Amino acid sequence: MRHGQAAAAALSFCVWSMPALALEVGETLTGYAELQGRQVPLPEGEWVVAGLGNNTIVSGVAGAYGTIENAVLLQFNGDKARGIVEINTNTISVTEGWGTTDACLRDGVLAKLNLYRTAVDGFCYFVTETAQPVTGGTDAWKAAKAFTAERGYAMPQEWLTVGFRLSNRHDILDARYHFDGLELGTLAPSMTTWSPETVVTDPDKYAVVNDLNAWAGLTSELFESGLRGRLAEKLHGRSVPQPLAVLETGTIDPSAVGRASKAARKRALQELAAEGVIREDDLASYFAAVDNTAPPPTLENYYQTLVAKMISFNLFRVSVDYLLAYIVTVSAAVSGYITASIVVTHSMAQIANDLAWDSYIAGQRKDGSELVEFDYIERPVETKS
Known part of the structure; x- marks a missing residue:
């Protein structure tokens, strides 16, 4: 599996670090950040706590959820902010879960995966292009921008973003990682548009998205421990790797993308x-x-295998149905009719079963909402030439 291979290979390049146990503006962290006893893994290197505050819920039942604690961390390289991590987590536990985020549902993101989702818990991640707002935002984001301005650091506007939403019946951990992608040369998000249409037609962009998706799979393994405050036991003093390779030639070589x-x-x-x-x-x-190491499977490989398995299973099942019908009727025509009827009936039953379960799961939510969104530090990306 791609995620397992990425985890095993990438963790071998992790660095040792000593994570902090609390957050204060101006504090430097490595390893992970902790907020309300929940921990978020940080890519290798030093991250500065640039802003702390409370967030607001822009969709959902705000009164039922209370206060959302918000933190913005920055990573600097030279005179630029090269990375942003924004974290949101609850201060008051609920009883009916936290729903999901729009980015894990809608079309238009570069990649997304819902690892699981029920009426009261869920876990998903996504990859997309984002741009930071010129004005507005949370108190933590405003403080982070002031932090960079006071110290003379530049803040890029366009980013490649990997986001995670993990929640159980009571609590939520929502984290978004923004990378400026300057390692990508002319493919940096500040110079070109990263839309699904451009990615599928550009092998270099596709390789980068595939790498970010693999990195998200690696990092997702740590979020379950982080929600329970056990990330230190999982990391053993290490940091997760940076998701983008540092390219020396200024061009993209798909075999050079990624720490592993x-x-x-x-x-x-x-x-x-x-x-x-x-x-x-x-x-x-x-x-x-x-x-001689075989390249890790891509998402395309996974779905091709999935389709092949589905076709082979259905061919086997239909063949068995036809054989049994032929043994009973000794008629090819009648057996074919019976087999076709079984296939149609099973298909309709499966659809009805899925709809019934969707209705049941939706009906279980009482004080929650299907879609819970916070005030994120992003805005729609304008098309670039």
Whole structure:
């Protein structure tokens, strides 16, 4: 599975860090951030708490949910803010769950996956392009912008975003990671539009989205522990890797995208050899092992396999139905009619069953809402040439 392979390979490049246990503006964090006893993993490097405050619910039953605590963390590189993490979590527990977010449902995002969803809990993530608002936003976001302005840092407007929504019956952890993508050269979101239409027609963009999606799968494994305040036990002092590769040529090489890519692993092996950790004589065999590693499956591979499995299973089931009907009737025509009737009946029954369950799940929500949205630091992205 892609996510399992990404987790095993990428964690080998994680760095050791000592996470902080509380949040204060100006504090520097590595490893994870903790808010209301819930923890959010942070990509490697130092992250500065730039803004803290309360958020508002823009859709849902605000009175039932009370106050939402909001934090904005920034990562700086040179004179720029290169990454943003915004975190939202509740201060008052509820009894009927937290619904989901629109980004995990609507068309137009670059990738999305609902890991599970019931009447009272759910877990999903998504990849999309976002832009930051010039005015407005939460108190934490306003404080973060003032934080960067006071220190003379530039704040890019366009970002590639990976978002997570995890909730159970009582609590919610909503986190969005924004990356400026300057490593991507001319494919940086500030220079080109990242829409589903442009991604499917551009192999380089597709490779980047696939990498972000794999990184989201890796990181999602940590959110369950984070909601329970057990991320320290899961990370063992490490940080999750950065999702985008640092490219030296200024162009995109799909095999060089990602911390666990072949190019990244070769660079890491060369560094280990230079430090004397491994022998120079062994480098050739290590490189050969890296080159012979099969590429991880893409989402397209997964869905192709899923369709093939579905077709093969249905062909087998229809063949069995036809054989049994033929044994009883000894008539090819009658057996074909019976088999077709079974297929149609089963299909209609499956649709009716799915609709009944959807209706049942929707009916279980009493004091909650299907869609609960906070005030996020993003706005629609304008089309770029």
